[in-house]
Amino acid sequence: MTGTGIGAAVPRREDARLLTGRARYGGDIPLSGMVAAAFIRSPHPHARIGNIRADSAGQVFTASHLDGVGPIAPRWDGQGFFPTAQRPLAADKVRYVGEPVAVVVARSRYEAEDLVERIHVSYEPLPPVSDAQQALRPQAPRVHEDNVLYRWSAAHGDPDAAAREADVLLRIAIGSSRCTASPLEGRAVTAWHDGRTLCVWTGTQMPFLIRSALAHCLGLSENTVQVIVPDTGGGFGQKMHLYPEEIVVAWLALRLGIPVQWIEDRRENLVASTQAREEQVELECAARRDGIVLGLRAHITADVGAYHVFPTTAALEPLGVAQILPGPYAVRNYAYDILAVATNKAPTGAYRGVGMTVGVLAMERAMDMLAERCGLDPVEIRRRNLVPDDAVPYRSASGLVYDGGAFQEALDRVCALADYPRLRDIQRVAQAGEKRVGVGVACYVEYTGLGSATFRRRGMVDIPGHEAAAIKVDPGATVRVYLSFPSQGQGHETTMAQLVAEVLRISLDRIVVERVDTMSGPHGSGTFASRTSVAGAGAVLRAAAYIRERATAIAGALLEASPKDVEWADDRLFVRGAPLRAVTFEDVAQAAYRIPQGSGITPGLEAVEYFDPPAPTFSSGAHLAVVEVDPRTGFTRVAGYFVAEDCGRILNPLIVRGQLLGGIAQGIGEALLEHSAYDDQAQPLATTFMDYLLPLAADIPPEVRTIHLEHPSDRPGGFRGMGEGGAIAAPAAIANAVANAIGVQVTRLPLRPEDILSLLERGA
Amino acid sequence: MKPPVFDYYDPLTLEEALGVLDQYGDDAKVLAGGQSLMPLLNMRLARPGALVDLNKVSSLNYITVENGTVRVGAMARQRDVEVDPAVARSLPLLVEALHFVGHVQIRLRGTIGGSLAHADPAGELPALLVCLDGEVVAAGHHTAPRTIPARDLFVTYLTTSLRPAEILTEVRFPMPPPGTGSAFEELSRRHGDYALVGVAATVRLASDGSINDARIAFTGCGPIPTRAADAERYLEGGRPVDGLWERAADLAARDLEPDSDLHASGAYRKRVAAVLAARALRKAAARAAPPDRGRQQ
């Protein structure tokens, strides 16, 4: 089927309601008698909490009311982990500005905010820890008993020997600043106990984990908690954590016996939702004079804020950096050590590209700097080091097995796409004039579609690793699909329907992908880490295959033919070679529930299937960025952008392109604009959209040209995960382009115009 | 982020509005386009006892060009001024400056008077008014209206010399003499953001091609917009030769003490001020037409 199956550029089913204002996001849920909650949050980064009083009528709820409600305490099975427990409302201490301390409810958010202003909390400020270096000093204030929340090191091969043999020992230090996912829709939680079930509407990426966690924290059995995922306005990893506010709102619904709603405002989102990145990588690269990298040694320090987040913990990001750092290069000797350090800032969590963005940033900067040291073109040095296309599958120095990847091909094709020699000519010509032009390349490989094996090996106890899909065909022949993984804009209602249409050869109109709801849907891990097209699709394809088998058997019975001889096309099932001997899909659905006498058909046409990917599936690519820098002001624009990506078989080209472009835009933001800055007293500085600068249309180049190398994976459907590639590689490509334009090392993102100007001056 | 409680008045006439303001003193705030005030209300950074909404006072919404002045009622929308053909002909610098004010969606509702009364230290219109030596008219309850020249209007961050019970009713932008070239240059982190640094410049050439006079005004370089008097004096009588604009620009930036913030340090702003001033002067000179030539270059 060409029109609506795998590979079809099907416009999305969900758009009908999204375009016409009929979507229901978390803030659009109206329940009779609902009250609005508002939080009293700490203005101090580190303080003991004294007494809390309200100078008006109206109740304020504090930690003492929630005594016995479980804290957020993610687990880790492995060494080097120092656990933390975050009470849903802070009990004796606050550890970051914005930490929830108390909550009030009122008829409207307006009145709730009035009430908030009448609550007085007395604090005894304590000295704050504002950065990782400070946190590591012996006399530093204690955020927790141990300021190091996770430490780990590993070595493969003999990096010391490599360093001794090397002709070149390159040492770089590169840092990425704190940023935040900032989805356009902030968090929103609505909770209501209807007498039997605690219903929680929350725009989460992991409904089943939230259900388990809420049940656990509130002392309920899991089957009495239902998590429903409304339309969600972006997630990007930020919405894959359990938040204190979620627990509190659920608790309030139980306590008050009425529906309670909390809608996060933008200031809360920028200050108190999880933030991301903030790592410093010290990388030593041992190489031969012909540019071949012999070994790597990396020291990674992550500033992870005040607490571990659930379920991924503070280990996730720096561990990801370490594991992906060697990238698509044939490096055999690699040692790393990681420190995840607590500070009095908002907890950091997952954000598109998790770990991989900074790993790629470090390695790709090193490659460019090594190229310069060895007198090589940056593309040439990569050619010499990339794992050859015929060496795949390839076991990396960090133990990852790349199951796919035509890294050389990607690099060649992106250079051809961008006409690399011509860009260098343009650059030479530009040097004579006002603007500086720079070209930057970033090659990357990315793990996607992780399953339980990976999570267990890492020590992530709280993430199951499987996904699931249930398909129910009703007597009217509507095919309802229930997923374990919700969408925050990735178009699951379309892509998963395309998979079913591909297998069942029925029209897309018959297929309805239902809203994700833990009551009706099968259990799974959720949407994150580019897993939908691998883990999710795997489950959907299996379920569809089972339906096909059952329906074929029913058709066979109806047609008095062997199921082996039944074929499917265009909503019909017919006997091979005798197309008039046919039944419609509707006939089959009917027959499944109104069994014809003597047919031998057993009732029902449903499937529930699970898929737990046995190992990561790897996507990869090469990005090329062109920047123009005004050397008088440091102002920089991205003038061109090119991508050669391999995400395996493409499910829906419109959607794949959208994911890539969206990720690139976030990468541009991370490279040039975005910074969740804190001052040296750990006070957040970027608390509104005037200070936290998301990229605008004017910040994106007029054109982004992309090509896809579709080397299929061994997973069902041949897909590789995708969605994060843009966010993984763009910061590195742009950092390299800027460094190339100004001829000076870049050691920190974001690069404000002032930073670029300072670098230029230092280099002059 | 919801506004706190306040009293609300939507008078139909200026007199009514002034009457309410008089009652409340400095506990009332005037609501014009709302593009600056409403965010402050939503964030509860402003907590007036009363809002006096001028949007129904139609007598404050007009644009006239006469006697060498562009006179704009305080409630004229920025966008309406931006696209007005008479303004484009008579005062292109105003149109150019307006292009930098936020985004079109902001300018469709934001007002000329509101923007000036708000006196954001990185706003474009205050610098423009100061560059042109414009003035505003302020009305008070039971007092005669007074004119406030631009140089006396801006006091410090977000503060004008308007008295608590006064309303800014009209803005007057004097048109520079015919043949004067002008330019507005600005750098902001993103398109439409408040300026990191902005410069408004005019250059008038004499018939022999020398500089008759030049004006330079900065925004984003301190609590209020400033004119670069020393640089302007330096340029008077000068000849537009290589390096002149740069020397003047360096002189103009020399005494600036811009603030530092998340986006840029004061030192950076000072440097860039010089770069922008040179660019603006050069552009303005290129657009100037000396009297005997009588056409734009």
Next chain:
Amino acid sequence: MVNGQARELDVEVRKTLADALREDLALTGTHLGCEHGVCGACTVLVDGRPTRSCLMLAVQAHGHDIDTVESLGTPDHLHPLQQAFWEHHGLQCGFCTPGILMSALWFLRERPHPSREEIRELLSGHLCRCTGYLQIIEAIEAASGATGGRRQ
């Protein structure tokens, strides 16, 4: 008038137009992304002009015509602008989309055949975190061809 119908509401003076539309009129298509006038998600048309409804008080709407995304089309009858967004994947999570549609509606009336640069400029008044903007630009460009300058 809201979406062509005369409506009467009793609201607190401090209530924003955005909240009144969403809560009192159940027109939840208009979204709140920042409440300080930067993101544009709350954009509606006031007397035909795009306005950030989070920066307007509901009482200020008295006597004016307000149009929200709900007035544009229905799932069965999409407005050509919505149709173009659908065909060109001009939305992902959809949260910023209603505001952009209303801005674009006004824009295409003013400028029936815009250049890409002009579309980018219009879009600079809106934040989108999902799409990276290019497919939105393509959608608006396609819509400008489709509406062919007809007044909608």
